[in-house]
Amino acid sequence: MGLSERVKEQIGALQDNLGIIRKLAGWTVEELGDRIGVTKQTISNLENRKTEMSLPQYIAIRSAIQYEIETNPENEVLAYAVALLLDKREEMAVEEHEQVRHAFHTTAAAASGGLAGAALFALLTTLLGPFRGAGLVAGVVGGVGGWLYNLYAYKGKRDRKKRKEDR
Helix, strand or coil, rough: CCCCCHHHHHHHHHHHEEEEEEEEHCCHHHHHHHHCCCHHHHHHHHHHHCCCCCCCHHHHHHHHHHHHHHHCCCHHHHHHHHHHHHCHHCCCCCHHHHHHHHHHHHHHHHCCCCCCCCHHHHHHHHHHHCCCCCCCCCCCHHHHHHHHHHHHHHHHHHHHHHHHHHC
């Protein structure tokens, strides 16, 4: 049985934004690889889209990111990136999402250059401009349950519907 389109979209969104999120987490390619048990070449191939991200890789990377968010709450920029680039992307028009993605790309470059903490957050809020008050970040789901639930919720509904039809 293959992956649903929704799951494929979630995996694709992480793969499209993996470099940005990794830099905002403060990790090198090698450090992210070490966190999930793969080589730095594997991470590089995922970031450059030389290989497609698998479901187990997605789950491992999201788990590492969630752990970083929960154990390093002062890195607000990472939490915002995950919320806007991954979890709430469907709430934005394509053009808005590209503007938000550009803001995070610029912020990630600054983070790689050593900018951190309040200064990095100030840069992001300036770049996000009109999106700050748009409510897009409000209600960010905390904990692993939010993204993991969303990953499997659609599949569960589909399976229940199929079982009803089979009766």
